[in-house]
Amino acid sequence: MTATLSRETAGVPTPPVRIVHLGLGAFHRAHQAWFTAQATDAAEWGIAAFTGRSPAAAVALAAQDHLYTLTRRGADGDRTEVVGSIVEAHRGDDLARLADLFADPRVAVVTLTITEAGYRLLPDGLPDVADPVLAADIENLRDALAHRDPLGEVAANSALGRLLLGLEIRRRAGAGPIAIVPCDNVPDNGRWLRTGLIATAGMVDDLLAGWVAEQVSVVSTSVDRITPRLSEADAAWALESRGDACPVVAEPFADWTLEGDFPAGRPDWESAGARFVDDIEPWEQRKLWLLNGAHSILASAGPLRGHETVAEAIADPACRDLVERYWGEAVALLPEGIEHADYRGALIDRFANPRIVHRLEQIAADAATKTRYRAATVAERTLDAGRVPDASLEAVAAWVAGVIAGHRAPDSQDDLIDQALAADDPVARLLEVVSPRLAGDAASLEAVRSRVAALRAADPVASAT
Template structure:
C-alpha cells in the first residue's frame, strides 16, 4: 500500500490552487486575546454570519507570540474540528485575516483607530483585567502601576501612541486615544469572558484606568464607546501534537493551529453597536434586553460545575471532565450544586433541559477537557460562580449544602498541594500556611461566608467526605487511550 501524500500547509494561496479559494474580508473587527476559544466561538460565528464577506478580523495574542506566529504563516486560516460523540466535522475558517503578537503596540493602535473598525472583542480571562473587587484598576498590581507610569509619561510628552503598555486594558488606551484624535466613528467593545455584566464591568475598568492617565480620554470613552455584555458558551479544550497530526491525516492540510471544539455553541449579547456589526443572529446568536439571567445560568451551572469537577475530580483521581462526570460521586455533587442554583434562576430559561444538555456535553469522551486546565485561577472562579448562589441560599434560610462541596473540594486541593502552584494568589498562599488553613481559606474566599456558622458547618461536613488519597473508580477514556490526545 502506497503512503498517503504529505499534507499541504494551509494558506489562502494553497486553497486557491486546490480550487477551494476562501474570501479575505476587509478588517472591521479587532480582537485582543486570540486563542482557541475565540477561534471556536466569535470568529466562527462571524464566519457563519450571512454578511461574513464584509467582516474580517485582525487578532492580537496575549503574553506569548507562538499562536500569532503559527497563524500568521497561514494567513490567519485554521481548521476547526467539531468533535461530536460519533465523529468529527472539519471546516476552514477564513475570517481571521491577520494575527499579531500582543506587544505590537503600533499595529494595535493603528487597527483600533482605523475608521473602518466597528467592533473590538476581547477574551483575556477573568484575572487578565487586573482590577479590584469594585471594578476599578488594581493600583497595587505592579503591572498596572507600571503601565500607568508609562502612559502618563507618554501623555505628557509625545502622546500615548508611543507608549508600550503591557496589560490588556493598558494596550487599549493608545488606540482609543488615536481614535478620538482622528475623529473616527464610535466603536463597540465586546468582552467575551465569564464575568457577570461584563460590558459594565469593562466600562468601569477601562474608564478608571483612563482617568488615571488622561481624564479627557476617560470622558470620551464614557461618552463615545459602547460596551456590550455577552454570555459565551462552547467547550474548547487545548489540543496536543497528536491532534495536529490526525487532523492533517484526515484533511490533507497541514495546520499548525487547529481548534477542536464541541458541536454545541451559544452566544447571547446585550448592548448597542453604533458602527454596525456582523449578522451573528443568522448563525443563532441572540440579542436580548437583559443579559443577567443568561449570564447567571451559564456561570452557576456550566462554569460552576466545571469548577467543582476540577477540584473534586482531581481528588478522586480523574483527569478529564468526561471521566469525572461518569463518577457517581462527582455527578451527584454537580446535581446538588445545580439544585441550589436552579432555585435562583428564572423558570423561562428552561433550566431542566439545559441541565440534561450539560450532562450530555460533559460526558462526550471525545472532547478531552483536562481538569487541570479548568483548575487555573480557582479563587476568582469560585467567587463568581459559587459564592453568589451560596449567599442567596443562606439569605433564604437554606443550608447551601450544594455550594459547600465545591468550596470544600477547593480547600482540600489547596491544602493537598494541588492548587495553582506558582500562580497561587497571595491571600491563598498566606491562608494555606495559617494555623487553621481550612478556616483561613474560607475567609480568603468570602469573609461573609466564613462568618456564617451554617455554611462553615456545611463546608466542614463536606471536607469529611472527601478522600484522603486519590481513588479511581473508572477505566481510562478508551478514546483518549487510542488517540493519545492531551497527554
C-alpha cells in the first residue's frame, strides 16, 4: 500500500476556513467541495465539514490531512484527482467547534447536504413540530436563550437546530451576515429553508428571528452529479494505489445552478462551471423532474422487474418507456426557452453508463418524500393545466406497488407507510402519503389503483406468490 495522503507529499496547500458544511458525505465531496477546489480562488476558500449520523468520514479524512481522491468515471475511462478544499472534518455533534466557526466573521458561507427529510420541515416550509428531535432542539434553544445562558452546553441534534444554534452564536458575536446554501433536491429550496429558519427561530427567540430575517441570505440551488455508493473494489483500489481511505467515484458530468446573494463573499464558482441565475425555478424543475424524477421511477419500477441498477433498469424497454412518457408530461410544464431535448438525451447516456454502478436501493431511500416532490407534483400540475396525468400517475403507482410488494428502503415516512399498509385500502392510503390531493381525486385514485395491479403482475416475486 502506498503512503497515506498528506498535503506535504501531494503538494496541496491548506486554505483558510471560510465555508462550513453540514452533511459530510460522498455527494458533497463530489460536488460542492469539488467545485470549490476547481475555482480560480480556491486558495482562499477552505471548508470545515461536519458529518451527519456517522462520524466515519470525519475520522477517515482527519487521518489523511482531509484530502481525498475523486474519480470521474466515464464510459471510456477514469480520471482521478486529489481534492483539497476540505481542511477540517468533525463529528456532527462537535458543537463547540461549530460555535467557534459561526462566531468567526471570516466564515461567509454555510452549505448543506442533509437530504430532503433531514430538514424536518413540512412541504410549506414550516417546522415539523411533531418531529421529536426538532421539538427537543427548539425547547432546548428556547430555554437557553430565555435565560441568556452561555450556549456551549446546549444540546442540538437536528441539522436545523444546529444551524440555529450557530446563527445565534454569530448574532451574539457580531460576526456579520452570512449565506446559507441548501444543496438538496427540494423545490425552491432556498425560499423553503428560509421560511423554516425564520419560523423556527421565532419559536425560539424574537431577537434571533429578526436577525435571521435581516442578516441571513438563503440561496436557492439546483445540484446535479450522479455519485453512486462506493464499491468494495473501488475502495480497495484507492487505498492500495493512492493511500486514500475516503475516496469518491462520480460521473464526469457536474452542474450547479444558484440564485441568491452572498453578503460576506463566496468562491468564484463560475470559474469551475457553476451557473448563477436571476430565476432558478425553471432550471430547478428541469433537473428535479427530469433527472431525479426518472431516478425515482427507475428505483420503484426497476425492482418490480428484477433490476438492481440504473443501467439495468433504463435498458429495460418497459422502464425506459415509462420514463420517457413521464418526461413528456414534465417538459410540457416547463417554460419556453428552457432547453430539454438535449438534456433528456444526455440523461439517457448518463443512466446507461455501464461503468457507473448506481444501485436502485441507494436512490430508493426516503422514496415517499422524493415521490411527493417529483412524480406527484408533475401529476398535480398536469391536472391544473387541464390535462390527464397518465404517465406521472403511473410513476406514483410504481412507488405504491413497490411498497406493497415489500421493495422498501429506509424512509422518514415509515410510520405513515406502515399505517397505510395495515389499512383496509392500502393503495388509497399510500397515495395519500405522497399526495392528499391525488388521493382525493376519484379518477386519479382509480388510475393509480389499476396501474398498481398491472405493475404487481409484472413483479417476478409477487407473481410467483
